[in-house]
Structure formats: C-alpha cells, structure tokens
Amino acid sequence: MIYQGNAITVARRDVPDGNVIAVLTFDLQGESINKLSSQVVAELDDAVKAIRFESDLGGLMIQSAKDVFIVGADITEFHALFDKGEDYLVEMNQRVHAIFNAIEDLPFPTVTAINGLALGGGCELPLTTDFRVMAERAKIGLPETKLGIIPGWGGCVRLPRLIGADNAIEWIAGGSENRADAALKMGAVDAVLPLEQLEAGALDILARAQRGELDYQKRRADKKGPLKLNPIEQMMAFETAKGFVAGKAGPHYPAPVEAIKVIQKGAGEQRERAQQIEAATFAKMALSDVAFNLVGLFLNDQVIKKKASKYEKQAQAVKQTAVLGAGIMGGGIAYQSASKGTPIVMKDIKADAIELGLKEARKLFAKQVERGKLTSAEMAEKLSNIRPTLSYGDFGHVDLVVEAVVENPKVKDAVLTEVEGQVGEETILASNTSTISIDRLAQNLKRPHNFCGMHFFNPVHRMPLVEVIRGEKTSDAAVAATVAYARAMGKTPIVVNDCPGFLVNRVLFPYFGGFSFLVEQGADFQKVDKVMEKFGWPMGPAYLLDVVGMDTAVHANEVMAEGFPERMARDTKTAIEVMYDNDRLGQKNAKGFYAYEEDKKGKPKKVTDEQAYALIKEVVKEHREFSDDEVIARMMVPLCLETVRALEDGIVDTPAEADMALIYGIGFPPFRGGALRYIDAMGVAEFVALADRLAEELGPLYAPTDKLRRMAEQGERFYAANASSAQNANA
Template sequence: MYQGQSIQVTKLDGDIAELCFDNKTDSVNKFDQRTIKELSEATKAITADSSIKGLLVTSGKDVFIVGADITEFGPMFQLPEEEIAKWAFEGNNIFNAIEDLPFPSVTAINGIALGGGFEMSLATDYRIISEKASIGLPETKLGIIPGFGGTVRLPRLIGADNAIEWIAGGEAQKPAAALKVHAVDGVVPADKLKSASLKFLQSVIDGKFDYKARREQKKSKLNLNPLEGMMAFSTAKGFIAGKAGKNYPAPVAVVSVIEKAAGKGREEALKIESAAFAKLAKTTVADALIALFLNDQFLKKKAKAAGKLAKPVKQAAVLGAGIMGGGIAYQSASKGTPIIMKDIADKALDIGMGEANKLLSAQVDRKKMTPIKAGQVLSEIRPTLNFGDFGGVDIVVEAVVENPKIKKSVLAEVEKIVKPGTIIASNTSSISIEELATAMQHPENFLGMHFFNPVHKMPLVEVIYASKTSKEAIATTVAYATAMGKTAIVVKNCPGFLVNRILFPYFGGWLALIRDGADYIAVDKIMETFGWPMGPAYLQDVVGIDTSHHVGDVLAEGYPDRMDNKQFKSALDVMYEAKRFGQKNGVGFFKYEVDPKGKPKKVVDPTTPELLATVQPNGKKDFSEEEVVDRLMLPMIIETVRCLDESIVESPTEADMGLIFGIGFPPFRGGALKYADTVGMKTILEKCAKYASLGKLYEPTESMKKMAAEGKLYYPK
C-alpha cells in the first residue's frame, strides 16, 4: 500500500493495514523530517482504501521509536518562535489524521517508545506493549515539553496527576506501571506481541470494545471539575518547582500547559502545547541540554569505536584497598568484570571489602539488587595480600597512596609479575603520568585512569596518556571504564590533567575574592544559584582541604604564571594550617554534624569569619552577583580554552562533558565552553578586560580573541 525509506504499509488478512516503522538508513526508528513526511503520505494511502477495517502500527526494529531526531533541533530552533509553534502544530495534524481514521487502530509497542515514539502510539486508539518494552516522554530532560500531543492526549488517558508525574519527571516507564494507569491496554510476551495485537484489533473491529468512546475521551476536555483542577495543578506546581529548581523551567511549564488546556478540546489544546513548546525551544536551557544530549551520544560513539581496538578485559586487579580501592572493586565486579584487590595490610583489605559490601547492601535495601545477586558480586572481588593470581589479569589499576616514590616502586614491582601486554593504570589525581612511566619497562602499556570520589556516584573517568602510551592501551582502558558504567574522557598528560587543571583557576578566582573581602557564605549562595550543586567553600570541604592544598601546590609548580599560590596567604592556607580539613575531620569552612541518616550535615561555624579575617587585609566588602560569577567563571573558561588549544583534550564536547561529569558543572549551562557561547565571546573579552588587574588568570588566549573577531562558536548552530 505504501513503500518509503522509514515507513512501509502492508495490507494483511481481514482487511487490516499494517503501518510498520522500519528505517532503511539507520539502526533505529526516529522521527526526523523524512519520517514525518512519510507518515503523512502513508496515512493518506491508508485512508484512500475504503476496504480497510483497522490499523495496526508496528516496528521492524528492536525498538519501536526512540523519539525525535535531536540533530534536527539545532537548525529548527533557530527559527522564530512563531514558526516553531506553527511547525509543531502542523506536525500534529498528521497525528490527528491517524487519530481520526474511520476505523479502529492499535499500536504494538515492541521496544523503547520515547518522546515522539510514545506520542505516535497515543494517537492510536489502543496500545499493546511487550513485557520487555518501555515508554515515556523525556522531553523535559532536553529543556522542552512534548510537541506532538503528549501533554494533550496523555492526561486525558491516565489523569492529570499521573500525566504530570510522567511528563515533568521525564522517566521511562515499565509495562506494569503503564498498565496500572491505563497508558497501555495490555502487556504480552515479546514473541506474542504481533499476534496478540492483531487479535485485540479484530475484537475491536468486531465491536467488543468502543473505540469511538476512547477516541472521544482523548479529544475532549479533561475530566476535572474546577475545584479538583485548581487543587491538583497548584499542588503540582509547588512540588515540581521545588524539585526541578528555578533553572529548569520545562517541568513547571508542563503543569501550566496541561492546566491551561484542561478545559479545551483537541485543537485548542494542541495550540497551547505548540506555543509552549516553541517558547521553551528558544531558551538557553534547552540549547544547553540538547547539546549535552548530543555530546553524550558523541562520547558513546567514541567509546564504541575504542572497543574495536581494545583487548578483552576478563580479569582486573586493583592495587591498594581502602575506600577508593573498594569502590573501584565494587564498580568493576557489579558490572561484570571480576577483580582482585591487593593490599599489604589485612586492615586495608577489610576496609575495601567493607566499602564494597556497604554499597551492595545499599543496592539491596533500595531493591535494585537481590541479596543473592549481591552475594555473587561480592564473590567476584578477591582480597589478597600477595601477587599469586596476578599472572592472569588483563588490567591493573594502581590506587596506592598519592606519593610518586611509592607509586613508582609498586608499579615496577607489579609489571614484573603480570603477563606481557597487561595494561597498568595509575589512579592518580595529580602525579604526572609521564613521570610515573619512567619506572616502567614497557611504558607503552602504562597510562592514568583517574576515578573521581566517590567512585560509585561520579560518572567520569579521565584516561590520561603519556608520550609512549600505545593506542591499544588507551582503547582497552576506555573500554574497561565503559564496561564499568563510566564515561571515559581521553586526556593528554599535564599537571592536573583536565578537570583539576580547570577547577583550580575557579578556586583561584574564589580565593582572591575572599582576600578582597567577600563573604564566603554569600559567595556559596550565589554560585549555587548560578547552578553549581555546592558553592566553592562547601566544595573545598567535600574535596578535602588537605587534598586541595596538595593539588594546588602541584598546579602552582606546573603553571606558575597564573596558579602561583604563594602570591598571598589564602583562606585555604588558613584552613590547612588549622588542620580544618573539611568533611573528613568534621570542620573546614563549615562544621559537619551527622544527620539521622548517618550522613554529614553542613552547619555554619561561627569561628570561620574570625579565621578568614586574618587573610582579608582590607576587611569585608559586598560584591554584586555578576561580579562574583565573573571572577570565578572567567578563569575556568580561559583555562578550558587553554586545554583545547594545547590539545590536552580533543574537542569542546569532551572538555565540557569532563566538567559536567567530573565536578558537577551546571548541566543546564552545558559546560564552560557552551556557557562562553551563550554569554558571547565579545562579552567574555570585555569582562576579562575589566579584571585584567587581577593577573594572568583573567588573560584571554589569542584563540579567544580570534573567535570574537570572526564571530565563531565552540558549538556552531
């Protein structure tokens, strides 16, 4: 009946049309411009055949439809708001045509059906889902809302409260949850999906179900009286605003759109959705979050490519137990790679195994893992005091004390024991990989593998190569990190590597601001409002004052022109001298008490201002929000550019994702370089000139000046 590149329509027995999404040019189905055009043509072809009695919508892929083609959003969202709204509304006419067919329709959801994919299924009268599939509307995670009728049809099917939870939260839903709220009409085994869907469709054709009543339900006003509506929407707005925060407008917009459209029929409701979709599409938040999604896809592709060059890792080992070693061992074993954990002391092994056991117990408590599975994972971690089984390992992660002499000794020792070609990686946060490589007989097999603490929570791993590291060693380490569920960023060796090198100029700007009289609590609040999960003082406490002090010394030696930490006595020096090391010993810039859940709770310490007064020669001073943000963010932006210019990292994508995944850079701002694009390079240079007297940290690079002159962006639209 119809043959396209994305959609094919076949006439089945019983005068049923099967509309099959089967993209011939991609591994998955997605809604791009071609697919939308073909859907319109296919629907017309179906409508033209007066013998058709029912429509079955299927997929020829393992997934149903993964959603919109996000790569098309960039050019689309450059259009004026009115044109974006018009595009969305006209696109909805195609889905309306499916909904208005003169016979019943059923969608067989065989796999992932997200965004436009799920909205496609909502346009049909009924949905039968495979027990292995999942559905959802994740658009708020991109800073937008559904644009193909999701905010209109879903509330009328499952109720406003359920729809708000689904759409504002953006999470994929399992079949059982979907059936419970009537988002789907049946859950069946995967191998029975098509036959069960056809059987159900035939029963509708035979008059056993009133598809017209179901259709009318989706096209009419929302079934809520005014009082119920007012209470439901006002409660939802407050709850979601508190959960999402003011920097993420899309979840709250979902509530407003559903509320505004509640008393409208389909056409008017879709106009409200299209207008809101277009408005959000023009925000910097959507721009950043869409870039973040695309960046993540880019990193996944790079990791997949690395996997083709990698040697298989069937057995791993970690040298050094304790909290870090235990965390690495847990992460490896829980994701399927057995690991040996070696230390020289039983006490350290006990701590490492205790850490792994604690993390597994937490998974069991949250019902993420069964006790049997937790026991199996724990059995895949073998604690040992000797190198007896190291002859069979494929990769060794060294995680001993942060001391170059000790590390070199341990690395040289283990290299003699492992089989030829075994990859040896150092989990160092600051010691030069080039320097450590001098201890190796085969430096081509050696590199850095920097995990961030706590290992189980932080998604980033920096894979740091030295001058003699082989491509195979890099690829194998990236593949192992990926298998552990981490995002690996490949970085050229330099003091501080990528993330710490960029973070410490931010700290440098902050310490100078405190010296000049800023209130540390006020600065923390401003930077948390800016979007950081914690302000710089709190972050220093979490990192550890002693750790920061040590890394600061390393970076001062590496970049004395701009990171010299001896130019003035700083707030960090004062804390370090007072042995106030932060969370680890209960007091730093803040004090830490244990909350009822056993976690450290931050409280203001009245003695901190007295200590800081000793390094504020001109006393206290108020600073504007803009000045605080600029004095901290400009050094970070400039240092990120330097890393790019020096090929420490290959692309703006990897630089920005390293900051987001490594130190919690505000995702809705997209990373330092995406933020620079948003502000505009000319404005960045003007701000740098304003603070030029503060030194080299605020001196823009030649590449930045060139970009401003040429009007270029790190992320071209």
C-alpha cells in the same frame, strides 16, 4: 503495497473474518534505530494519506522492524529548527498534530505494537491509536523536560486523558522511562506480552474491536474530550503538583512546571484547542537558553559515546581486573566493577584496609537491596565478583590493573613497578591519579606503552566521569582497553592527554584561585557559596573545598603551581592553606570553612563556624563588597579560560568533550551547557573584554589567550551556530 518510503512502509494484510488491515512498519534505512526526523514525519504524512485513500481496510497496526520502536524526534535537528523562531515552531507542531489526529480519526480500530524503546514522539505516536500492546522488556516515556522543552506532539493532551492527570504529571515532569509492567498498571498500554507474541496480541485486539467486543470509539471520545476532573479536583491535582515539582526541579529548569501548566490549561478543552495550548508553550520553551544548552549537552554526549564506541571496537577483552589499594576509593572501584559484572581482585598490604574496602562495597550493595534494585541473593552473587587478597598470586591472569594507592609519586612508582613484574606482558596498568603526571609515573616501567591514567571521581558509584589519560608512550591499545573497561563499569570515559591536573583538576583549580582572590579582598565565603549555588553549582567553592579535603586541595594546588607557575603560583598564603595549616581538612575531620554535624540520616551537615572566619583574617588584605555579578565573573572567568587553554594545548580534542568533562566531573551547571558554551552565550568578544578588565587587577590567571582574542576579532564561536556538536572541531 499501499506505501513505500525510506523509513516507512504500509502493506495490506488479510486477517481472519475476511478483513483486510494495513500494517505500517517503521524501518529507517541505514540506521540502527528509528527516529522521527523531519523527513520521516513527512513520510508519515504521505503514508497516512495513502491509508485513508484505501476504501476496504478494517484496521491499522503500527509496528517497528528494528529492536527499538521509535527513540523520539531527531534531536540533531533541534538547534536549526529552534532558530526558525516561535511562529515556525507553532506551525510545525500543528502540522504534526494534524498527521497524528488523522491516525486517531481513521474509520476503523487501530493498534500499536511497541517492541522496544518508545520515547518522546515515539511515545506520542502510539497514544494516537486506540490500543497499545507492549513487549515485556520495552520501555516508554516522555523525556522532553530533560531537554528543557515539553512534549509537543500531543503528549500533554493525550496522556493525562489516558492514565489520569496525576500519573501523567509524574511521567512528563520526571521525564522517566517506564517499564512495561508500570505502563500496564497505569493504563498506558492494554497488554504486555513476550516479544514473540506481540504481533499476534496486537492482531487479536484489532479483531476483537472489529467484532465489537472492544469499544474503540468510546476510547477515542475519552482521549479527544476534556479531562474528567471537576474544578476542585483540578485545583488540587495541578496546584499541589506545581509546588512539588518546582521544588524538585529548581529555578533553573522551568520545563516540568510549564508542562503541568499546559495540562492544566488544556484540561477543560477539546483535543484541537488543548493541542494549540501545547504547541504555543513548546515553542516558548524551545527558544529558551536552557533548552538550547540542554539539547547541546545531548549532542555532546552523543559525540563522546561515538568516540568511546570506536575505542571499544579496537579493545582487547577485559574479563578480569584488579585494584591495588583497598580503602574507600579502591572499595568503590571494586564495587562498581563487580556490580556491572567484571570480576575484580582487590589487593592491599594490610588486612584492615582490605576489610575497609569490602565494607565500602557491602554498604553500597546493601543500599541497592534497600531500594529494591537488587535481591539479597543478587547482592551475594555480585559481591562474589570481588576477590580480596594480600598477595599477587592471581595477578598473572588479570587483563587490567587499576592502581589506587595514596596520591604520592614515590609510593605510586614503587607499587606500579612492583605489579608490572607480576602481570602478563599484555596486561594494562592504569593509575587512578588525580594530578600526578602519567609520563612521570611511566619513567621506571618496562612497558610504558601498556600504561595510562584512569582517574575516577569520588564517590565512584555516583560520579559518571572517568578521565583516561594518555601519556607520551601510551599505546592506542592501552587507551582502548581502558575506555572499554570504563564503559563496562557504566562510566563515561573521556580521553585526555597528560599534563598537570589533566583536564578537570587543571580547570577546577583556577576556579579555586578566583575564590582565594575574593577572600583576600574581603568577600564573605558564605556569600560566595550562595551566589555560586544560585548560579547553578551544586555547592559553592568553600563547601566544595571542604568536600574535596583541604589536604587534597593543597597538594593538587602545588602540582598546578609547579606546572603553570606564571598564573597558578601564589606568593602569599591563601585561605585554603590557612585551613590546612590549622588542621581544618573539611568533612573528613568535621571542620574546614564550615563545621560539620551529623543529620538524622548520619550524613554531614554544614554549620557556620566563627573560628573559620577568625583564622582567615590572616590573609584578608582589604574589605570590599562584591555584587553577585562580580562574584560570578571572578569565579567563572579563570575556569573558562583554563578550559580554553586545555583545548588549545590539545589536552582535550573537542569543545564537546571539554564541556561534558566539567559537567560530569565537577557538576558544572548543565543548563548552562559547559564552560565553552558559556563563553559562546556571552559572546567571545564580550568575554575577552571582561577577562581583560579583571586581568588588569588580578593578573595572568584572568588573561585571555592570543587565539581567543583572534576568535573575538573574527566573530568566531566554539560551537558553530545550529550545528550538531559532532561537526565542531578543536578550537
């Protein structure tokens, strides 16, 4: 044994031709995956020094003993590392460069056997070796730009020299995970093999290099020297790419363009100088608010996945499901279930509704075929997972039923009590309600412990969030089964407790309340939309209301006003109600705050409609000009405060879940980290002061809670500084 650590071992191995090679194996003890934490990097340094000390070695093979190769750096360390400042980050990266360079400079050929996921630093490490072989089902990539940073351990230097600048820009700026066949085609790996042949393939490449059949020294020289592009080729490659990527990434996500600049600046340099450029830019990006917040999102997502996994372990098997109500929503739910492999019965009382649901599912599957994601045969097979019916004949064998009928408590009550009599004693009933109390719907059920909410967001196939709503009598078993089913559908479930609007809609409607106040005081709703879109929302509030539907918005607002009258009830008519009263429902009937025309692809395109302005004059009480900052404050403060209240009321367990629900459910700008991170970034005391100023004029919707005031006085935050989200308890 050459080296033995907690994550890395290096062993000698005799190979044919009388040679001895070193085999470096990653196998992080106590973990299911390999990752490059600070401790593991320190071990790698020791291991490489031990290898260099051995005088009789003829080659090196790097491999993994786990199902993955290396998933990347340990992201839970990032906030603490970033807090150490720019100089430290540059120095840290240069230390890693020195270790990786030592591998690249070993006096014999080297190869990496990539058996599974190789991401981030786990991709950059194999780039140091002379050769790479990859298992057929493995994936490789540099996703750092998705965290607001750039590859900092040689990815911006070695990858362009290996696969060309254009291909490297595509991989790095896109942050994609790339399949083995694509990696082979681009030249990122030298061979793709079945997993069971991977090691033999790697050893064969080493043997051929040792015999001089493969020129590993030339490969090294190409990786360590300048990019082989003349000045005109460089200008065309990089300037065009920067413009395209900037347009795609948008102004709030600078990392992809910064990565291209690093590749460009280092293109004419030798290895060490190019790495210095990379390290400096990595440090600059790591200290940005965007990186801090995107890393926070990753950590929050890990919290949610761990909680969901715990529920899954307790869950009864969900092998057959059903959806009641076949329309667009029911068809979307049926599609999602069938596409992920859980058979589903789709029931309605009307044949034309059944056909509408099937049409929706067929349309979504057909799009997958058009994109090359499915073959026609696979589409037919998945579509057969949906069984349409007008009766309850097959419901005795269903494990879970999703009720997705009209958002009317009387109708839902009738359907739920009816279906309860048709299913087994252990079958879970879940209502896809967006606002109606789960406790209210459970009142007439014989088995309320088997009932919960399962709120999908529209369109079902695109929106990742599912709110699983626990009622007062809902059992842990019902929650666990519903969470497990949501995960099986490829969704992100977040468990919340019952209240009007649950979490997401409860938080969204104060945001719409802020919009109504602005319109009343003379703000141009189109300007409000533009300001909030510039702030980072995918669409402004007026446009969002048109997409949601004014009828849906009015109904939900009535539920909120009844549940939280002191701050959500209004004595006067709002612009939303004006639209509804004038049958301007939004996109569903092509007129709302905007009018809608079909674009070339048949999708609704919004256009200005002067009639909307004429109608809302009814509610405009004054005419004021608002700065962008005033618009943002009036929109964001009530949304953030309601998130705080939901957390304090125990509707949601943790800041992580609250923030991720808003990002996944209503498109809260990810680079801002969520409502509670937004308050932290502003400073709790500063946020309370701003809310107090607005509350003086606009009332209780803007009033901070007593607990938030105490947090401000004591200098507390929702997220502990430099700690992973998993360590943050309920505020």
